Amino acid sequence: MLLSLKIENFALIDRLELDLYAGLNILTGETGAGKSIVLDALDAALGGKVSARVIRNGAERANIEATFSTNQAIAQWLESQEIDAIDAETLICSREITIKSNRTRVNGVVVNKQQIQELRDRLVEITAQGQTILLSQSAQQRELLDSFGDQAFNQAISLQRQKVAKLFETKERSRKALFERQQNERNRLQHLDMLRYQLKELAAANLEDPDELEQLESDRNRLAHSVELQKQGYAVYEALYQNDSGNACADLLGQAESILTEMVLLDREAEGILELVSSALAQVEEAGRQINNYANRLDSDPEQLETIEQRINQIKQICRKYGTLPEAIAYMEKLQNELAELTDQSISIEDLERKAESDLQSLLKACKKLTELRRQTAIALEKAQIEALKMLAMEKVRFQVGLYPVEPTALGSDHIVFEFSPNLGEPLQPLAETASGGEMSRFLLALKTCFVQQKTRQESQADAESSHAKVGTMVFDEIDTGVSGRVAQAIATQLWQLSRSSQILCVTHQPLIAAIADRHFHVSKEVVGDRTKVQIRLLELEDRKQELAQIASGKSAEQGKRKKEKGKAVLQQGTDDPALSQAIAFAESLLEQAAAIKNQK
Incomplete structure (x- = not known):
């Protein structure tokens, strides 16, 4: 409160x-x-x-x-x-x-x-003048219908609405999958031709090693300069190991080793130096043998060089179309997967059609149950609303909740229409089309009365989910x-x-x-x-009489002020003004009538 x-x-x-x-x-x-x-x-x-x-x-x-x-x-x-x-x-x-x-x-x-x-x-719960406009909207009428009734019935409708919403999402997914597959099928063969062409081109290039291009370019440089490298190799071999002048590094180290061997016989302190020279001699000899073998293996081989050049050109042509070599290899794997998906017939269009139809039927079945629950609620709401409207001086009123089938949505397959006839002999028509302003006001008040009475009957139930329950x-x-x-x-x-x-x-x-x-x-x-x-x-009481008299007479604020001042004098001393006396008497009769109504309830 x-x-x-x-x-x-x-x-x-x-x-x-x-x-x-x-x-x-x-x-x-x-x-x-x-x-x-x-x-x-x-x-x-x-x-x-x-x-x-x-x-x-x-x-x-x-x-x-x-x-x-x-x-x-x-x-x-x-x-x-x-x-x-x-x-x-x-x-x-x-x-x-x-x-x-x-x-x-x-x-x-x-x-x-x-x-x-x-x-x-x-x-x-605020009921403003503009709410009568909302009341004429089907969406608002649906929410009112679904929230009417006792707690158990509200929960049943709520759970069924949740089920419908979930099945609608499932139906939409299967419908979308079928639609996309149908769209893809129209272009599938053309797309397959493109995929196969690209895969054939990539497969023909035999792309496996992402570093192949780098290795090929290294091999090309070696073969292109093989003569020069061979000459340089032999020159190194002569400097390290053997030449006609006898000044090769190995010869000089050999001489040093012989001298140091004699020195060690006289002074063992030179033994460490001898070991270093002996190690250096062994490394120089090994280097000489390896450089000699390297130089002997070098071959200009123009045919191999041409083969490498062709392979480099092939790979570079692929790279111009598909990016770097690693990117081309990755793209080829992607195409293979995409081709596998497009040629996968494990789920055919017919299977997707059956799935979409099955999901639609499940949704329609759930919507039908929701409609049945709504019809039961509609009967109760119609009865309660008519009783409430009769209490508002609409004795001949008719009211019906129309449920008309529509394409299923997440909210069900019902178009809700509050149908209303305030006068005897007149047909039921949508509330928005037939109710006057005063009738809409009474309809809204009656509707609020129905919900409050329902809440009163369920006071022991803590329905925190309903906007019409527990409102103080x-x-x-x-x-x-x-x-x-x-x-x-x-x-x-x-x-x-x-x-x-x-x-x-x-x-x-x-x-x-x-x-x-x-x-x-x-x-x-x-x-x-x-x-x-x-x-x-x-x-307070006397001021209420003055206010009621002013409202009833419809006077302006200034007139009302003067009338109130006169009215107070009337209440205290009486007056000869018949109109003023009549207004005050009417206000008093209204208060007496209101008191009688209260005492009866």
Whole structure:
């Protein structure tokens, strides 16, 4: 239940604190006095869409704070969101709006849009004038139908909807796979020819080693310079091992080794030097043998050189088309895999067609079951709605939930249409096409009544998933649009009955509805200095009489002010003004009538 609302620098409101009560809270005032501003502020505190334009002129920021009483379901939600409770009895939702940003908080903790929406659904249900437009939309009617009924039935529909949604996704995947395969089949042969041509070209090149090109270029350099390399090899051999002058490195080291051998016989200290020279001699001799073998192996071989040149050209031609050699090898492997997939006939088009048809039939079967559940819910909703409408002075009304087959979607295969006939002898027609403004208002109020009555019957069930369950506050913004007289009285009675199970905050222009309030607030605009601001005042009995008299007479604010001043004099001293006396008497009769209705319930 909404306990209080604090508003600062919001539209025409500079600072306002409003305490709310259980039961039926009515707000009245002239058109444009600011009644809807109060409701807009509450909507903003609960995450509603706002812009910086709502900040009062001259202020830097607007602040709204709504305090609610809490319950076990709210406490569990706070715990799931890791938000600390202020205490065991209250919850605070606040909104700070600046030019650059705005933040929504719950118990001082900043929350995101999804979080505040989840909490909002558990706290309030706001019925604004524009909601009658939403009510005429098939999607909204479907959601209302699916959420009506007891907890067990709601759960059955919810589970079936989930099953339908899952099967719809499966059907869409198989349909897409079949479509793509059919599209691919049209181009498959042409694509296969291209793949096979490229693979033939790559396979003919016999590409295996990513380093082959580098090795071939090395071999080409060696063969192209074989004569030069052979001459240089022999020159090295002569320098290291053997030449006609006897000055080869091996000869000189051999001489040094002989001298050192004689030295060691005289002084063993030279033995280490002898070992170094002997090792060097052995390495020089080995190097000489290897360079000689290398030079002997070198062969100019023009044919081999030409073969290598051809292979290099072949590989480079492949690389110009397919990238580097490693990339060409990788691409060839990719083509082989793609070719295998295209030639894989393990899953034929016929198999895909059978799979798509099977998935479609499974979806249709699930949709049929969902339709059956909806038909059962529709019967219950029709009965409850007609009873509620009859209480709102529509004794001859007919109402039916039409379920018309459509192509299956993730939401089922039903097009939901609320069909309505307010007058005897008139055919059922879609609600949006036949209901007047006043009839739409009554239809909406009756619908809310059905859901609240259903909730009341299920009070012991904690259905946190339903937007119509566990709602402590219901807000109605001019639900009485387009009605008067007996109909307005019926709406007043219905609102009062609803307020026995849920707190109601209602904006109205109807004296019949205002008279039945548990608490009656007057909203007005007043000029203070050079600024206009909105004020709200809780009316006591005598002030209520004046307000009801003013609403009934339809006087302007200035006329109403004078009338109230005269009215107070009438109540205190009496008057000779027949019109004024009649207005006051009418207001008193409304209050007496409202008291009688309350005493009967």
